[in-house]
Amino acid sequence: MSEQLTLQDYVAQAAAKVEGALREAVPALWDVPPKLREAMDYSLRAGGKRLRPVLVMAAAEAVRGQEKDAEASLSIACAIELVHTYSLIHDDLPAMDDDDFRRGKPTNHKVFGEAMAILAGDALLTHAFYLVTEGQKHGIDPGVLLSVSSDLARYAGAAGMVGGQAADIMGEQGLTSASELEYIHLHKTSDLIVFSVTAGAKVGGADGKQLDALALYGRNLGLAFQIQDDILDLIGDEAKLGKKTKSDVEQGKVTYPYLIGLDESRSLVEKLTLGAKEAVREAGLASPSRLLGIADYLMRRDH
Numbered sequence: 001m002s003e004q005l006t007l008q009d010y011v012a013q014a015a016a017k018v019e020g021a022l023r024e025a026v027p028a029l030w031d032v033p034p035k036l037r038e039a040m041d042y043s044l045r046a047g048g049k050r051l052r053p054v055l056v057m058a059a060a061e062a063v064r065g066q067e068k069d070a071e072a073s074l075s076i077a078c079a080i081e082l083v084h085t086y087s088l089i090h091d092d093l094p095a096m097d098d099d100d101f102r103r104g105k106p107t108n109h110k111v112f113g114e115a116m117a118i119l120a121g122d123a124l125l126t127h128a129f130y131l132v133t134e135g136q137k138h139g140i141d142p143g144v145l146l147s148v149s150s151d152l153a154r155y156a157g158a159a160g161m162v163g164g165q166a167a168d169i170m171g172e173q174g175l176t177s178a179s180e181l182e183y184i185h186l187h188k189t190s191d192l193i194v195f196s197v198t199a200g201a202k203v204g205g206a207d208g209k210q211l212d213a214l215a216l217y218g219r220n221l222g223l224a225f226q227i228q229d230d231i232l233d234l235i236g237d238e239a240k241l242g243k244k245t246k247s248d249v250e251q252g253k254v255t256y257p258y259l260i261g262l263d264e265s266r267s268l269v270e271k272l273t274l275g276a277k278e279a280v281r282e283a284g285l286a287s288p289s290r291l292l293g294i295a296d297y298l299m300r301r302d303h
């Protein structure tokens, strides 16, 4: 995508491409019970920032500065959005956060019932792996797709996001230290972001050093993103966020603002963002500017 575009236009254009491809992802599925298809599509079409897929595409383009690498990464970009959307559907369930409102609409279980919401999440997660294999149609090397698929299992699974969510739930019964909280945020949130940037970079042909640097970028960015989410839960605007605020306090969740206060949390977001940008600057990428811009954009986000 053109270097002339402002960051906001760049993000909007990449997100629009993802939006278009996501609209085809579920209808293209084979013979699916209509209610299940509707439940999957409901949350997928509800919007959201599409941050993770935009990061896949931005990282793919950053390595060699080639727009065609971003285009090739589109089905992997959609795959991570399916995994993220499943995680939100399950996170909102009565057995987890019990939330009624997400992406500006009633949560999946409020509309389709708990059983169908669980199944819609399961189906989105499973279909994500199919979408990774679709990368072959865009000319991605099968070895790269194998590696991306194994990364997706790792970062989304028990040692990744699911593990982070499990630790978060156990933490509600008495979490005390910043290091425990860091573990939760790193897995529950950073891991999908690390996956996004490293998967995109693999499509762009990144070497080991570049992948390590991008993993550090994703780690810091993810941690900053989750701390900002915790800050917005306290002081954000429900209409802009499309979800209920003050829920962490109501649920007695230990967050960074709770542990270290709002000002310190803001400073930490800034410090982590600087660390993320430093990692990208040192990665030897042909075109790092979009990844740098996205880090700043996220630090200032209010939704």
Ligand SMILES: CC(C)=CCC/C(C)=C/COP(=O)(O)OP(=O)(O)O
Binding pocket: 086, 087, 088, 090, 091, 097, 161, 162, 165, 188, 189, 229, 233, 243
């Ligand atoms: C396996 C599962 C279900 C993973 C959920 C992961 C996740 C990041 C949930 C949202 O976190 P949050 O509750 O802090 O955010 P929000 O404020 O959006 O609910």
Ligand SMILES: C=C(C)CCOP(=O)(O)OP(=O)(O)O
Binding pocket: 047, 048, 049, 050, 051, 084, 103, 188, 189, 225, 226, 229, 303
């Ligand atoms: C990890 C967190 C904080 C859950 C919400 O993620 P996003 O803020 O990216 O949610 P959407 O924009 O995709 O709805």
